[in-house]
Amino acid sequence: MSTETAIRPELLTGGEAVAHAMRQIDPDVVPVYPITPQTPIIQVFSKFVADGRASGELVNVESEHSAMSAAIGSALAGARTMTATSSQGLALMAEIVYIAASMRAPIVVALGNRALSGPINIHCDHSDSMLIRDSGVIQLFVENAQEAYDATLLATRLAEHPDVLLPVFVCLDGFTITHSAEPVTLLTDEEVRLFVGDYRLPHPLLHSEPTSQGPFAMPDYYFELRHQQVAAMEAAVGVLDALVDELAAFTGRRYEPLEEYRLDDAARAIVLMGSSAGTAKDVVDDLRRCSRPVGLLRIGSFRPFPADRVRRALSGVSELAVLDRAESLGGAAPLFAEVAAALHGERTRLRSVVYGLGGRDLHPHDVESVFEAFARRNGGTTYLGLRSER
Amino acid sequence: MSTETAIRPELLTGGEAVAHAMRQIDPDVVPVYPITPQTPIIQVFSKFVADGRASGELVNVESEHSAMSAAIGSALAGARTMTATSSQGLALMAEIVYIAASMRAPIVVALGNRALSGPINIHCDHSDSMLIRDSGVIQLFVENAQEAYDATLLATRLAEHPDVLLPVFVCLDGFTITHSAEPVTLLTDEEVRLFVGDYRLPHPLLHSEPTSQGPFAMPDYYFELRHQQVAAMEAAVGVLDALVDELAAFTGRRYEPLEEYRLDDAARAIVLMGSSAGTAKDVVDDLRRCSRPVGLLRIGSFRPFPADRVRRALSGVSELAVLDRAESLGGAAPLFAEVAAALHGERTRLRSVVYGLGGRDLHPHDVESVFEAFARRNGGTTYLGLRSER
Amino acid sequence: MAELRPWQQLPAGGVVDADAPRQRTGGWRTGVKPRADLGACVNCLLCWLHCPDAAIVVEDGRFVGFDYDFCKGCEICAEMCPAGAIELVPEETRVD
Amino acid sequence: MAELRPWQQLPAGGVVDADAPRQRTGGWRTGVKPRADLGACVNCLLCWLHCPDAAIVVEDGRFVGFDYDFCKGCEICAEMCPAGAIELVPEETRVD
Amino acid sequence: MSRLKTIARRQAATPSLGGGHSLCQGCGVPLVIRTVLGSIDTPVVVINATGCLEVATTRYPGTAWNVPWIHVAFENAAAVASGVETAHRVLARRGKLPPDEPVTFVALAGDGGTYDIGFQALSGALERGHRFLFVCYDNEAYMNTGVQRSGATPFGAGTTTSPVGLESFGKAQQRKDLTAIAVAHHVPYAAQACGAHWFDLSQKVERAVAADGPAFLNVLTDCPVGWGHEPRLGPRILNAAVETRFWPLYEVVDGVHRLTYEPKHPLPIEDWLAGQKRFAHLLRPESRELVERIQQQVDQDWAELVERCER
Amino acid sequence: MSRLKTIARRQAATPSLGGGHSLCQGCGVPLVIRTVLGSIDTPVVVINATGCLEVATTRYPGTAWNVPWIHVAFENAAAVASGVETAHRVLARRGKLPPDEPVTFVALAGDGGTYDIGFQALSGALERGHRFLFVCYDNEAYMNTGVQRSGATPFGAGTTTSPVGLESFGKAQQRKDLTAIAVAHHVPYAAQACGAHWFDLSQKVERAVAADGPAFLNVLTDCPVGWGHEPRLGPRILNAAVETRFWPLYEVVDGVHRLTYEPKHPLPIEDWLAGQKRFAHLLRPESRELVERIQQQVDQDWAELVERCER
Amino acid sequence: MIEVRWHARAGQGAKTAAHLYALAALRAGESAQAFPEYGPERRGAPVRAYTRIDERPIRRHDSVTEPDAVVVLDPSLLAEPAVAEGVDATTVVLADADSGRPGLDGARIVHVPAAELAGKAGTTYVNLVMAGALAAVLGVPPLENVEEAAAEVLGAKADGPAARAAVEEGYRWLS
Amino acid sequence: MIEVRWHARAGQGAKTAAHLYALAALRAGESAQAFPEYGPERRGAPVRAYTRIDERPIRRHDSVTEPDAVVVLDPSLLAEPAVAEGVDATTVVLADADSGRPGLDGARIVHVPAAELAGKAGTTYVNLVMAGALAAVLGVPPLENVEEAAAEVLGAKADGPAARAAVEEGYRWLS
Ligand SMILES: Cc1ncc(C[n+]2csc(CCOP(=O)(O)OP(=O)(O)O)c2C)c(N)n1
Ligand SMILES: Cc1ncc(C[n+]2csc(CCOP(=O)(O)OP(=O)(O)O)c2C)c(N)n1
Ligand code: SF4
C-alpha cells in the first residue's frame, strides 16, 4: 500500500494502524515483549524495521517487566521510546509503570486491552487498564482503528510536553479494535514528522552534566515529589485540548477527551469507554428516532479523568447508567466510582452496569435493555449478558 | 517471654504479633521474600521455625512473583499457606494475586503497607493495597498491633470458609504498626488451634480424583467464572460477622468490619483506615469535649467494602471528609471514590483529603484542621501536611 | 458443544474434573483419514506413541484401529509405520 | 540539614544534580578519628583507595590528610597503611 | 517388557494427555508429553506454564488431561511446582498424606516459559533444591502467540519479531545454551533430548526422576506451523537436528557429561535447515556465509561438548 | 604510572562515588566501586539496582555520585542498562549524540539483585548481547533489608531468614555458582574477583570493558554488619576467602578459563569462617562435620575449576 | 447493512476473503468492516470470519449474529452446526455442494463449484471464487472492485491476473 | 501522657532502652508505646527512639514532637541539632555531660555519669543506667519494674543481676 501520501482510506486493523503510526513517528527504541492481542502491532512494526521502513531499534526483551524497565532507561537516556502490551503483560510490568510515571519518562504505550487472568482469556475487557489507574500514567481509550491511529500521534506529543512528561497509554479494545479491519486514513509520513517534531528532555541522563535519577526519598520529601505528578496530570488536560486542535488542522478529525453524544437535552444517558461506544451510538440514534431523550457520554481520556467536565456534561441528566467493562471485586466498579465521585452531592440517579468481561459481546439490544431498565430497577449492579439461574 | 499461656499483655510490635499468630496457627507452607517493613514478621517467624517452635516449611523464594506463585501451588495442593509482603513486593506479585483470587486459593497474607515507588520510600501509605483493590482479594485494615494479631486469626478462618475461599490480606501500616511496640494480649496456642481448626479444600490438587486447575476460558465462560468471585465477596461479609462474634468469645475483643466512633449524632465526620484512626479518635474526643458534633468511621474491611452499611452509618452526617492515604493520580482518591459511590444520590457534602503519603506524619492538629476546614473550603482535594508555595 | 451453564452451576475456581466432556476434533480432518491394514501391522505401537491426538486405539498391547472422533488426519502415524500398514484414504471411504 | 523545599521548587521526576549538598557524616565517628604522620607516609594511596567515605584527601598524587566532614572513623585506613603512618586518636585531639 | 510396551501399558487405557485438545494437526508436543509421563512409574502432578500446550488442552469447561494438572501463569511454572512439592512434603511429614507414597512433580513449559520469562523462577527452584522434574518442550519460539523469537530461537531463523526482510536475515543472536546453564546450577541431573529420539528421552526421564533433587530436561520438539513444514515430516526434521549435531543428545549426572547418542556420519547443517520455511532464506545462494557461520558454530559447540564429556 | 596512581588521577579530584553517603562505618562496597570506576578510561553511566549502595548514596535531595546515575528498581538493573545502552547506540547512529565518543555502561547490583530477583533481566541482557558491564558486589545476603539469605549466601551461614537455631545450622543449600552460570551464557568476558585484591579487580575491569559484548564481574565484598566483624578487619577477611580457596579469583575470556591468582599455601576453611558472627556456630565442636563438608565442597569446586582452566 | 459470515478451516483463507471483500466495498465507496473469530483452535480447526458493508459509516463493534450471507469455503464444514447459526429464510448460503443440510432448510443454498472454477482460473484460491460469486449474488461491491481487491490482497502470493480470473469465474457462475 | 525521646548511635541501645522503659510501664499497669525512627542511616549514624506512657490506653500513632524527656546515650551527640528539637523549659534532658548546649538553654539538663555508673555495675550498658535515672526523674514507672524489664529484655545478653544493678545505679544517682 502507498504510505507516502494519504490519497484514500486504507482497510486496516487497529493494530496495523498503530504500527503505521509507529513507523511514521519512527521512535529511537522499542523494547517489547509479545502478548495477544498486542502482537499484530509489534509484528507489523518489526517487519517495517526488518525492511528498513523504520530505522529505530527493537529490543526483544525477555519479559514485560524488562520491557518497561528498558523503556525507562531508554526514554530517560534521551531516546524517543515506545512499547506495547496487554493484560498479563501489563500486570507483570505494573510495578515499573508506576516508576516510569514518577520518573517522568514520556513513553508511549499501545495497550491492546484484554481481560486479566484468571481464568486466562485473550479477549477484551478493561481490567488491565484499571489495574494501573492509580499509577500516574495517562490513558486514552479509543473507539475504532482510525482513532487508534490519531491517538498514537497525539500521545507522542502529549507525553513529551514539558509540562506533562508522563507515559501515555493508547488503549485499544483487544480484537474488536486490534484485529478488526476498518477504514483508516493515514497522514503522510512528512505530515507526521512535522506534527511530532523532535524529542527533548529537561534532564537527559546521557548528558555532560551528571545527574542522579531515581533517588531514595524519606517522609520529608516523598509527598512533595509525588505531588508534581498531580500537577502534571492537571496540566495534561489543557495540553491535550491544544493538541487535539493542532492535529485536527492536519486531519480534519477531532477526538475529544470527552465525547458528548446527543447529551444536550438527554434525560437518560449512559457513560462508557472504548469500541462499544459505536454500538451504543447506533442505539441512541434508534431511540432518538422514537423521540426518546437519551444520550451518551464517551470517556476518551480516562486518565486524567476530566471530572469537572463530566459533571457539567451530565448536569441535565436525571438518570445515568455507567457501563464498566471491568469490576473491582468487593467494591464499586472503577468507572462507576469515578463518575460517582465526579457527581457527589448531585441528585442524579446512578446505576452501575458491568458488561463484556473476557470478550462477552455487547449487542444493541443489550444497550437498549439498559435504557429500558431505568424505569424498573434501581440500586445494585446489573451484569449484562451474564448467564444466571435467577 | 511465655507464649504458652496468655496471663498478661506483652509489649510487641505489630510485626512480632503477626509472627506469633503465625507460630500459633502453624501453617504448612510459608513462601516468602523479604522487604521492609514486612521483614520483622518473617524474621521472627523464621526464628520460630529454626527453633522448632513452628513446624511448617519456609520457602525462601527468589522474588515476590514466585512467593505468590508458590503460595498458590501450595494452597491448592492442600496445604495451609501464608506469606507476607509490602509495596514493591506486592506490585511485583500483583499479576499473580489476581490469579490467586480467581483460583480461590485461601492464602493469608500479612501486608506491611508501604508507599509504592517512585521515588523509592520505605514508609507507610496505602498505595500498595490500592494497587490490588480490583483483584478479588479480601483486605482487612488494622489500627494497632493487637488488632493485627486478632485479624490474622480471623483471616485464616475467613479465607478458608467454603463460601469464601479467597486470599485475605491483613494490612498493617508500615513502621507505625509493624515496628511499634504496643501492649498485645495473645491467646494460648491451644485456644488458637481450637479457633482455626483444620485446613480443608473442596478440590485439592493432591487427590486421587484428578482435576485440571487454571483452565483457559473463552468469552463463553469467562464472565460466569468471574462472577463466582462476586458471590464469594458478598458471602464474605456475613462470614466475617460470624467470625468476629466467635473470636470475641475467646478474646473479649471485637474488631468490626466497620467501626463507628461517636457517629450516632455526628453532623461532621471523617472516614479513614489504619493506624491514624487512633490519632483521629483522640481528636474526636477532644472536640466532643468542646461539644462539637463530630464523629469517625473507620473502615476495617476495605475489601469487601460494606457499601450499604457505610451508607447507613453516615445517613445522619451532613459534612463528610474522606481521608485517603493514597492517590489515584489523575482521578478520584480510592477511598473517596468508594465512599462517593456508596453515597451516590445522597446530599452529603463530601470532601477528599489526602494525607500521609510516604510516611508523612498525621498529627492531631492535622485532623483538627480537617474538621475546621469544612466551614471554609469545599470541592477540590486537600493535601494534609504538603509543603506548598501557595 | 454442550449447553452453556449459568454461573451458579460451575465449581468454584473453575476447577475441571478429569471426566469433563472431550472436544471432538475429528471434524478437523481435511478430506482424508487414516486406514490400517491390521494384517500387516506388527504392533510396534510407534503410531500410537506419535499420534498427537491419542487417536490410535490400543487394546491390551495391540493396535486395533483409530478413534475418528479425535483423529485430525495429520498422517504422522502413516509416516511412522515401519510396516506400511497405514494409509490415508478419502474421508468418504468406509472403514470397518 | 538544608531547608525543606516546597513541591513547586523541585525539579521534575526527582532528578538530583551532582552538585547537590553532601550530607556531613563526620558526626558518625564514635569518639576516635584518624591522624596521619605525613613524615612516615610513603604515598602508596592504599588508605585513599580503601576509605569507604572518600575522606582521604589526595592532592596531585600525594596523601595530604583527612576530610573530617565525611570520615566515619572506621579505622580501615590505619589498618591498610603499610607505613603505620595513621593512628586513631580521641576525637578531642587537635590535629593540624 | 519392551520400553514402548511399558509406556503403552501405562498410557494406552487412560493417557495422561488424551485427545480432544486443540493443538494443531500434527503438533510435535504430545509425543514428548506422552513419552515423559509414560516413563514415570509413580503418580504424577503436572504443573503447566502458559503456552500452546496449556491453552490448547484445557479450554473450559473441558480438559484433555487425566492426571492432576495445574496452570497459574506463563512465567512461574517452577515456582508453582516449588509450592506443590513443598506442600506434599510437609503434608506427608504431618501425616495428612500417606508418607510412603512417592509422587513425581513434572513442570512443563515451552522455551519461552523456560529460557526467557520463566527462567528466574526455574533458577530459583534449582537453587533451593526442590525435588521435581522440569521439562522444557523447546520448539524454538513463542508459538502460542504467533511465532515470535525467544532465547531458544536459532541464529538466522525468521520469526514474526525477528522477521526476514530487506535489512534482516532473521534472528541475529545465537540461541541461549540453556542446558549448559542448568548444568552450571550443579543440579544432580540435566539432559538434552529430542522428541524423535523417544527411547533416549524415556531413559533420561527415568534417570531424572531417580535423581536426588531437581532435574532438568531440555527437549527439542517440532512445530509445523512455526517452523513451516508438513506435519508428517516432523519426526524426520527433528532427526536432522540430531544428525547434523545442531542438537546433541547428552546428559549430565552430578556434573559428569555423557553423550547419549553420536551421529555416525554427521550431516551438513543444510540438512537441518532444509524443509523449514523459517530457514528458507538461508538456503539462497547469497546466504552462503551465514550458513557457513552456523556450521562453524555447530562444529565448535560440538567440539566443546565432546571435550566436556571426555573429562 | 602505577595502576593505583592512575586510578587516583581519575578519582581523587571528583570521585565517581564521593563521601556524604550513609553506608555503614567501614562498609566494604565503596572500595569495589572506586576500583571498578577508576579502572575505566571512558565516560561512564551507572545503572544501580536497589540495595545498600543505592539506598545509602542518594537520599533525596542529596547524592554522593558525580557521574550519571540511574536507579529504577531492585530486579531490573540489567534491563534498564539494556535500554540506556540501546538508546546511546541509536542516538549516536542518528547523529543526536557524538558518534565517536565511547561510553561505558556499568550496572551495579548486590547479590540479591544479581543472583536472585535480578537474574532473569541479567540473563536476558546477556542473551541479547548488549554491550555493558554488569558488576555484582556480592556481600552474600540481602543486607539493605537486614541480612536475609540470598542465592549467594554460603552453606551454613546464619542470616535472619536462615537463622541458626535449635533445629537449624543456618543456610541449608550451597551457594549458587553465578560466575559459572554467566560463563554458560557464552559471554565474551566473565570473571570472579574480590574487593581485597583490588589490583586483580582493576585488571579484570579493563579486560571486561574491552570485551566485544556483555561482560560480567562477580566481586566478593565484605559487610561488617551482615557478616559480623569489625569494620577494619574487612580486607583481612576477604583475603581469607581467597587464600582458603572459598572464593577463587579467575576469569573466562571467550570460553577460556584462567586462574588469575593461586594461593601458594591454601589455608583451611576455618580461617575464612573465623571472625564472622554468621559462622560462629560452625566453629563449635559439635559442628565439626559441617565444617568438613564445607572444606570438601571447596576442595571439589577448586579441583573442577582448575580442570576447566587446564583445558 | 450487509453482514457476511465466512466458514473455512484455519489456513483456507476465510480471513483473507472477509478482508478483501470488505476492501472491495471500501474501494467502491462503502464503509466496511472485516474481522475473524479467535480462539485456541489451531491449524485444521474450523474458523469463521465476518464482513460488514454499509453505505453509512459502520460504528457498531459487536459480532455478527444474523448474517445475510454465509459462505462455506470447505464443503466438509457444511455439516457443522456453526454454519447454521442465525441462518433463516432471508439468508443466502454459498457452498461447493449441491444440496442443503439439516438446519439450513429454508435458507437459500447456492451451489458454487469453487474448487473446479478455481482450477479453471489456474489457482487453488476457492476463497477468491466464492468472493466473486458472492458479489454476483449480493450485487455489491461491483466485480471490478472485488478483482482489484483480490489482486491487491493476494497479489503478493498469487499472481494478480490469476487472482482476478478466479474472482471472475465465481462471478460469472452466478450471473 | 509522658513522651520520651532517646538519642544514640545505631548499636548503642536507644531502641532497647525505649522498649524496656515502655515494658516497665506496661508491667506497672500503664499503657505504653515504643518505636524507633528508621531511615537509610546505618551503623555509626545518630538514631532516635521514642517511648510513650499513659494511664489511659494509647491510641495515637504519630511521632513524638514535644518530648517531656530527652535522654542522650552518647555525649558526643549533645551537639547535634536533633537533640534540641521540640525541647523547651518543660523538658528534662539526661546526658553524660555536666553542661548544657546551644538550643538546650532553658531545658532542665541533668548530668548522669552513665558510663562510670555502668562500670560500677560491671556492665557497659549506659542505656540501662539512663533508664534507671529517668525513672527516678519521672517517678514512673517504679524502679522494680524497670529492673524487671531490663532483666527480661537484656537477660539474654547481659546477665540479669548486672542489668538490674546498672538500672539501680542510675536510679540511685538521682534519688
Ligand atoms: C506475562 C505474560 N506475558 C506474555 C504472555 C503471552 N504469551 C502466552 S504464551 C506465550 C508464548 C509461549 O511460548 P513458549 O513458552 O515457547 O510455548 P509455546 O507456545 O511455544 O508452546 C506468550 C508470549 C502471557 N501469557 N503472560
Ligand atoms: C521487588 C522488591 N522486592 C524486595 C525489595 C526489598 N529490598 C530492597 S534491597 C533488598 C536486598 C538487596 O540485597 P542485595 O541485592 O544483596 O544488595 P545489598 O543490600 O546486600 O547491598 C531487598 C530485599 C524491593 N525493593 N523490591
Ligand atoms: S492421522 Fe494423525 S491424528 Fe490421525 S491417527 Fe494418525 S497420527 Fe493420529
Ligand code: SF4
Ligand atoms: S505403526 Fe504400524 S505396525 Fe506399528 S503398531 Fe502402528 S500400525 Fe502397527
Ligand code: SF4
Ligand atoms: S577512618 Fe575510615 S572513614 Fe575515616 S578516613 Fe580512615 S578509612 Fe576513611
Ligand code: SF4
Ligand atoms: S596508606 Fe599510609 S603510606 Fe599509604 S598513602 Fe596512606 S598514609 Fe601514606
Ligand code: SF4
Ligand atoms: S503452533 Fe506449533 S506448537 Fe503450537 S500447537 Fe500448533 S504445532 Fe503445536
Ligand code: SF4
Ligand atoms: S549493611 Fe553491610 S553492605 Fe550495607 S551499608 Fe552496611 S556494611 Fe555496607
Ligand SMILES: [Mg+2]
Ligand atoms: Mg515455544
Ligand SMILES: [Mg+2]
Ligand atoms: Mg547483598
